[in-house]
Amino acid sequence: xxxxxLILGDQLNxxxxxxxxxxxxxxxxxxxxxxETNYVGHHIQKVQAFFAAMNAFAIALKNAxxxxxxxxxxxxxxxxxxxxxxxxxxxxxxxxxEYQQPDEYRLSExxxxxxxxxxxQNITSDCIDSFHFYLPHNELAEHFKANTSHRMxxxxxxxxxxxxxxxxxxxxxxGGKWNFDQQNxxxxxxxxxxxxxxxxxxxxxxxxxxxxxxxxxVKTIGHAESQLLWPINRKQSLQLLDYFCHHxxxxxxxxxxxxxxxxxDAVTQKQWSxxxxxxxxxxxxxxxxxxxxxxxxxKHYQIHDSVSITQVEGFVRQILGWREFIRGMYWLxxxxxxxxxxxxxxxxxxxxxxxxNTKMNxxxxxxxxxLQYGYAHHIQRLMITGNFCLITGIDPEQVDNWYLGIYVDxxxxxxxxxxxxxxxxxxxxxxxxKAYAASxxxxxxxxxxxxxxxxKVKEKVxxxxxxxxxxxxxxxxxxxxxxxxNPRQAMVYRNWQKQSSEQQQQILDKxxxxxxxxxxx
Ligand code: FAD
Ligand code: SF4
Numbered sequence: 001x002x003x004x005x006l007i008l009g010d011q012l013n014x015x016x017x018x019x020x021x022x023x024x025x026x027x028x029x030x031x032x033x034x035x036e037t038n039y040v041g042h043h044i045q046k047v048q049a050f051f052a053a054m055n056a057f058a059i060a061l062k063n064a065x066x067x068x069x070x071x072x073x074x075x076x077x078x079x080x081x082x083x084x085x086x087x088x089x090x091x092x093x094x095x096x097x098e099y100q101q102p103d104e105y106r107l108s109e110x111x112x113x114x115x116x117x118x119x120x121q122n123i124t125s126d127c128i129d130s131f132h133f134y135l136p137h138n139e140l141a142e143h144f145k146a147n148t149s150h151r152m153x154x155x156x157x158x159x160x161x162x163x164x165x166x167x168x169x170x171x172x173x174x175g176g177k178w179n180f181d182q183q184n185x186x187x188x189x190x191x192x193x194x195x196x197x198x199x200x201x202x203x204x205x206x207x208x209x210x211x212x213x214x215x216x217x218v219k220t221i222g223h224a225e226s227q228l229l230w231p232i233n234r235k236q237s238l239q240l241l242d243y244f245c246h247h248x249x250x251x252x253x254x255x256x257x258x259x260x261x262x263x264x265d266a267v268t269q270k271q272w273s274x275x276x277x278x279x280x281x282x283x284x285x286x287x288x289x290x291x292x293x294x295x296x297x298x299k300h301y302q303i304h305d306s307v308s309i310t311q312v313e314g315f316v317r318q319i320l321g322w323r324e325f326i327r328g329m330y331w332l333x334x335x336x337x338x339x340x341x342x343x344x345x346x347x348x349x350x351x352x353x354x355x356x357n358t359k360m361n362x363x364x365x366x367x368x369x370x371l372q373y374g375y376a377h378h379i380q381r382l383m384i385t386g387n388f389c390l391i392t393g394i395d396p397e398q399v400d401n402w403y404l405g406i407y408v409d410x411x412x413x414x415x416x417x418x419x420x421x422x423x424x425x426x427x428x429x430x431x432x433x434k435a436y437a438a439s440x441x442x443x444x445x446x447x448x449x450x451x452x453x454x455x456k457v458k459e460k461v462x463x464x465x466x467x468x469x470x471x472x473x474x475x476x477x478x479x480x481x482x483x484x485x486n487p488r489q490a491m492v493y494r495n496w497q498k499q500s501s502e503q504q505q506q507i508l509d510k511x512x513x514x515x516x517x518x519x520x521x
Contacts, residue, residue, distance in 0.1 A: 001095035001124070004029060006086065008107065009036060009050045010411055011100050012057040013286040014234055016131050018100075022065040029089060030058045031071040034216070035081045039106075040401050043222035043374040045230065046408045047213065048206040053232040053285055060233065073216045082107075083114040090123055097123055100130040101137045103327070103413040105334040132286045134163060134324055137331070144328040147336075149430050153179065155328070156321030165294065165320060166313060175309035179317065180253065183310045187446055188258040188274070196271040199278060200243040202236055203227035221354065221405055222371045229373075230281050230408055237282035241293060244277040245300040249307050251275045253314030257379045259447035261365040272369055276377045277315075280409035283323070290319045323414070329421065329431055330413045340420055342428040343435075343479065345393040350518040353385075353402055358521055360467060361453035362443050363388055374408040379446065381407075386423030387438050388468070391475040392518060396426045434488045437475055440466035461506045467514045467521055474511030477504075 005018060007030045018026075032051055058070035069089075079085040090097060097118060102108045115125040129136050135143065143158070144150055157178050160167055166174040188196070206228045213220065231237045244252075252275045260274070282288040294316055301312040330337065352358040356368035366384040370376045376385070381403070389399045396419070403419045404410050421431035440457040444450040450457040450466070459465035460473070476483065476492060483489045496504070514521060 001025065002093055003027070003096040003098060004086070004089055004094045006097070006099040006111075007054075007057070008100070008102055009054050010103060010285050011130055011132075012053055013130065013132055013289065014057070014060065015289065016100065018098075018128075019061065019064065019066065024067070026067065027094075028058075028061060028066055028068045029071065029086075030054050030068065031076050031082075031085060032073045032212070033076055033082055033085070034073065034218075037073075037213075037216075037218045040405045041219050041221045042405050043371075043408060044213070044220040044224045045222060045228065045374040046405075046410065047218065047220055048209050048224070048228045049230040049232065049281060049374075049408050050285065051209045051212075052204055052206055052228055053287065056233045057287075073212045073218070077216055082110060083117075086114060090118070090121075095123060097125040099125075099127055101127055103130070103411060105331075106412065130286065132289055133327060134159065134290060134320065135328070140328045140331050144332040146332045147430070150325070150329060151433065152321050152325045152431075155325050156317055159320050159324060163320070166298065166309075166316060173313075175313065177313075180310040180313050181317075183253065185257050185446075186254050188255055188260050188448075190262070190448075192255075193260060193262050193271070196274055197247040198271050199273045200240055201229040202231055203229060204232055222374055225373075231287070234287045237279070237287045240277070240279060240282060241288065241296055244279065245297060245304075245307075248275045248277060249297060249300065249311055249315065251311070252277070253311040256314055257383075257446055259362075259366075259377075259379055259384070259443075259449065261361065261452070262448055272373060273375060273377060278375065280407075283319075284409050284411050284414065290323060294319055326414055326417045326422075326431075329417045333417075333427070333430065337416060337420065337427065340426045340428070341396050342426050343393065343424070343482075345389075345424070345426070346395050347393045347515070347518070349389070349394050349398040349402060350521070352519065352521075359454040360388075360521055361455075362447065362449040362468075365449060370406050374406065376407070381418070382423050382436055383438055383442065383446070386419070387436065388471075390424055390435060391437050391468070391471045392515060393475070393478075396420050396424045399424055434486055435479070435483065437472055438468070439472035440468040443468065461510045465510060467511075470507045470511035471514060473504075473507045474515070477508060 003026045005026055005028045007028055037047060055070060058068050061068045076085055079088065097115065099111055102111065118125050143155060160173065161171050168174065204227055231240050255275050258274065279288065279293060283290060283293065297312060297315055301307040353367060356364050356371055358364050362384050366376050366380040400416060400419050404412060404415045417431055421427040423436060425432060425435040440450065444457045454464065455466040456462065456464050457466045460469040473496065476496065480493070484493050
C-alpha cells in the first residue's frame with residue numbers, strides 16, 4: 001500500500017530495518033515542528049543541532065534512493081500540531097501510516113490517538129520499535145514495575161550477563177568486580193589540568209536555520225556560537241567516538257566526578273567537557289546506537305594497554321546501565337512521574353539560573369558553561385545545579401523545565417527521571433537510594449571552584465559563609481523524619497547531633513536568611 005512513514009527528530013537511525021530496502025510506495029516525512037520548538041524554551045544550539053541533523057539525515061536517505069519529504073518551519077507553521085500536518089499529508093492518496101515508537105510519552109500518546117482516528121478513515125497504521133536500545137520497548141515491563149524502587153546496579157548486572165558484556169564464560173565480571181566506581185573519584189590537580197585534551201568540535205553553518213527561527217519567532221535560551229559545534233551526522237558522531245577512545249577513555253573513569261573552572265583558561269583551547277565523551281546528543285538523536293558505542297569502546301580496550309578495566313567498566317555502566325535503566329523507569333512510571341513532588345518543594349527557581357549571575361562560583365561556572373555550550377557533565381548537573389535546587393526546595397516542575405531546555409541532549413525520557421528522581425528525590429526514592437544532597441565540603445573536595453569564590457567554603461554562619469553549607473543542614477534537618485531511617489544517611493545525622501543546639505540554631509537561621517532571597521546569592 002501507499003505508505004507514509006514518520007521519522008521524528010530523535011529517530012535518525014540509519015540502521016533501522018525500514019531503510020533496508022528502497023520501496024517506491026513508501027514516502028518518509030521529517031518535519032521541523034512548532035509543537036517541538038515550543039513545549040519548553042530550548043537552548044539555541046539544541047534546536048540548531050536537531051534541525052541540522054534532521055536535514056542531513058533526509059539528504060542521506062534521498063541519496064540512498066528513498067523518497068523523502070523534508071518540511072521546514074516555513075512548510076509546517078500553518079498546521080496547529082503534528083496530527084494536523086499528518087492528516088494533510090495522508091490526503092495525498094495514502095493508504096497506510098507508520099511510525100517508530102517515540103521515546104517520549106507525550107508523542108507516543110499523541111500518535112496513538114491519531115491512529116485511532118485514522119481507523120475511521122480507512123487508513124491502516126502501525127507502530128514499530130525504534131531498534132535503538134538494548135532492550136526492545138515491549139520488554140521493559142519484564143524488568144521494571146510502576147511505583148516500585150529499582151536499583152541500577154542489579155539491573156546493570158543482569159544486562160551485562162544477558163548481552164555478554166565484560167563477562168567471562170562463567171558469567172563472572174572481567175577484572176573480578178562488577179563496579180569500579182570507588183576508583184573513579186579523583187580530583188583534577190593543577191598539574192593534571194593542562195593535560196586534559198580539548199573537546200573535538202565541528203563547525204556547521206546554521207545561518208539558514210537561524211533565519212527560520214527568527215522568522216517564526218521561536219523563543220530560545222543560551223548563547224549561539226558563530227558555527228554549530230555539535231556533530232550532525234553519523235560520520236561525525238563516529239569521529240567523536242574515535243576521539244573519545246583515543247584521547248579521553250584512558251582517564252574517563254579516574255576523573256569522572258571531577259570539576260574545574262581552571263580548564264577554561266589553562267590553555268588557549270578550552271577544555272570544558274574534561275574526559276567526558278559528549279556523545280549524548282549523537283546517542284539521543286540515534287545517529288549512534290548504544291551497542292555500537294559500547295562495542296567500539298570495548299574493542300579499543302582489548303587492543304590498547306592504555307585503557308584499563310576501571311575506565312572501560314565505568315563508561316559501559318553509563319550506557320548499558322544508567323541509560324537503559326532510566327528509560328525503563330520513565331516508561332513504567334509515566335504519566336504519574338511528571339507530577340511527583342515527594343518533598344513538597346515549592347520555591348521559585350532563582351533568576352540567575354537564566355544568566356549565571358550569582359556570586360557562588362560553582363553555580364556561576366556550571367550555569368555559564370551550560371548557557372555557553374548547552375552542555376554540563378553529570379556531576380555538574382547532579383551535584384552543582386541539582387544539589388542547589390534540592391537543598392533549597394525548588395519546585396521540581398521549574399527545575400525540570402530548566403534541564404529540559406538547556407542541554408543539547410535533553411529529551412524528556414532521559415531528563416525527567418534524572419532530574420525529578422535522581423537529583424531532586426521527588427519520587428521518594430524510586431530511582432536513587434538516598435537524596436544526593438551535599439554541603440560545600442563535597443564541592444571543595446571534587447573541584448577547584450571554591451578557591452576563587454566570593455564565599456568561604458569552610459564557614460557556615462559568618463557573613464560570607466558558603467550558602468551551600470547552611471542550606472544543606474537546613475534541608476537535612478527539615479527532612480529528618482524521612483531520611484534518618486536510611487542507613488546511608490545515619491552518619492550525617494550523628495554529625496548534626498554532635499553540634500550544640502545553639503550552633504544548630506545559628507546554622508538554621510543562616511539558611512533561613514539565605515532562603516528568604518535566593519535571587520541575591
Ligand atoms: P559521558 O559522561 O561521556 O557518559 C557517556 C554516556 O552515558 C552519555 O552520553 C549518556 O548517554 C550516558 N549516561 C551517563 N549518565 C547517564 C544517566 N544518568 N542517564 C542516562 N544516560 C546516562 N542525559 C541525557 O542524555 N539527557 C538529559 O536530558 C539528561 N539530563 C540530566 C539531568 C540531571 C539532573 C542529571 C543529574 C543527569 C542528566 N543526564 C542527562 C545524564 C548525564 O548527565 C548526561 O547523559 C551526560 O552528562 C552527557 O554527557 P556525555 O555524553 O559527555 O556523558
Ligand atoms: Fe560553591 Fe560554596 Fe565553594 Fe563558593 S564556597 S564555590 S558557593 S561550594
